[in-house]
Amino acid sequence: MSDKTAIVLGGGVGGVVAASHLRRLLPQEDRIVVIERSGRHVFWPSLLWLMTGTRKVQDVQRDIAALKQPGIDVLKREVTRIDPGTCTVYMGDESLQGDALVVALGAQLAPDRIPGLSEGGHNFYTVEGAAHLYEDLQALREGRVVVLIAGVPFKCPAAPYEAAMLIDHLLRKRGVRDRVELEVWAAEPAPMGVAGPVVSQGVTNLVAEHAIGYHPSRQISKVDAAKGRLHFESGEEVPFDVLAVVPPHVPPAVAQEAGLTAPGGWVEIDRESCETRFENVFAIGDVTGVMLAMGKPLPKAGVFAHAQAEAVAKTIAARWSGKGEEGRFSGNGECFIEMGSGVAGFARGNFYAEPAPEVKMFRTGRHWHVAKVAFEKNWWRSWF
Numbered sequence: 001m002s003d004k005t006a007i008v009l010g011g012g013v014g015g016v017v018a019a020s021h022l023r024r025l026l027p028q029e030d031r032i033v034v035i036e037r038s039g040r041h042v043f044w045p046s047l048l049w050l051m052t053g054t055r056k057v058q059d060v061q062r063d064i065a066a067l068k069q070p071g072i073d074v075l076k077r078e079v080t081r082i083d084p085g086t087c088t089v090y091m092g093d094e095s096l097q098g099d100a101l102v103v104a105l106g107a108q109l110a111p112d113r114i115p116g117l118s119e120g121g122h123n124f125y126t127v128e129g130a131a132h133l134y135e136d137l138q139a140l141r142e143g144r145v146v147v148l149i150a151g152v153p154f155k156c157p158a159a160p161y162e163a164a165m166l167i168d169h170l171l172r173k174r175g176v177r178d179r180v181e182l183e184v185w186a187a188e189p190a191p192m193g194v195a196g197p198v199v200s201q202g203v204t205n206l207v208a209e210h211a212i213g214y215h216p217s218r219q220i221s222k223v224d225a226a227k228g229r230l231h232f233e234s235g236e237e238v239p240f241d242v243l244a245v246v247p248p249h250v251p252p253a254v255a256q257e258a259g260l261t262a263p264g265g266w267v268e269i270d271r272e273s274c275e276t277r278f279e280n281v282f283a284i285g286d287v288t289g290v291m292l293a294m295g296k297p298l299p300k301a302g303v304f305a306h307a308q309a310e311a312v313a314k315t316i317a318a319r320w321s322g323k324g325e326e327g328r329f330s331g332n333g334e335c336f337i338e339m340g341s342g343v344a345g346f347a348r349g350n351f352y353a354e355p356a357p358e359v360k361m362f363r364t365g366r367h368w369h370v371a372k373v374a375f376e377k378n379w380w381r382s383w384f
């Protein structure tokens, strides 16, 4: 009997998978706690379908307390401080000490870093923003829609480009596409650059085939919400009627204050074990920063958070039981690229390959869209 406690900080993609796997692997005497401030679990990829009307708000989220795996304690609390040296988590006046921590707090969205961004645009990286964006897209008869990437890094490198192609499809269905200009203005130099030049060019081509204007390497400096104008550091001014925003992402302050982060601000981990410099304190998913040999960071994506969560759960179980092998995250990942009209692309590869990730893009087709929908269904079946 071990009577130990594993505390999972954050009930997003990584947190839910980590807690569920820990529960399956550890004996009942061991306690597993998930701390999630929002009280809900959101399946973020579905937000692209929420913003284009094929999902409703209730389809994309669940009460975090409704986890399928029994025997997990869920606390709806805000983590306000972490002491990694003693494995202690503070939630305001309350505290909880564990034997292992899994930090899965994600990236914080920081629209307020750009003046006027919150007032002028719809942040479709939130449930509420995606729902409001749909309302505006439905009401639009003519004008200009801009998908704006307001900073790097951002989670899911494909998402803004998928968003633009799905908006294209929605406007075509509504019969107004020929009266609407659609553009992506991006703080990054090219789409999905970490996946290599072939994938990057492939996504650029897909965007062009949908008659979507693409303006890379443009850093937004402010948004004039009243006049509907974007101001870029380059001096360019761009009018818009509907603005779909990927806001700047920043590391959670609580992780920085705990001394878990590297100079870039993201949590520093061993890239295979996902352990921080503190023993038995692990970090997974978007909160981490893993620099690849090619000089770019591992993308922030659910597929990686998921695999890292499985690896960490295996390690904790192996250490506590003294049996079995510890888990290792391989750097393998894949991603669907939604294009609208029931068609999608797919890319898969190893991001830890050296000197550069080896990622292959597959021919687009209906079957990839069907596979993405099946993945969503399976997500809810597996964890809730």
Ligand SMILES: Cc1cc2nc3c(=O)[nH]c(=O)nc-3n(C[C@H](O)[C@H](O)[C@H](O)COP(=O)(O)OP(=O)(O)OC[C@H]3O[C@@H](n4cnc5c(N)ncnc54)[C@H](O)[C@@H]3O)c2cc1C
Pocket (backbone or CB within 6 Å): 009, 010, 011, 012, 013, 014, 015, 035, 036, 037, 038, 040, 041, 042, 044, 045, 046, 047, 048, 077, 078, 079, 080, 104, 105, 106, 107, 124, 125, 155, 156, 159, 252, 254, 284, 285, 286, 287, 300, 301, 302, 303, 304, 305, 335, 336
């Ligand atoms: C529109 C969109 C589409 C996407 N599509 C894909 C896709 O197709 N494929 C893919 O692989 N990835 C996709 N992603 C990215 C993917 O969702 C993220 O990479 C993934 O959710 C990361 O998991 P995580 O556990 O690290 O963080 P999250 O899932 O963001 O979870 C973090 C959790 O921590 C909680 N939290 C934060 N701070 C605190 C605190 N102080 N106290 C308590 N709780 C806290 C948050 O409320 C949140 O629930 C997409 C993302 C978006 C926005």
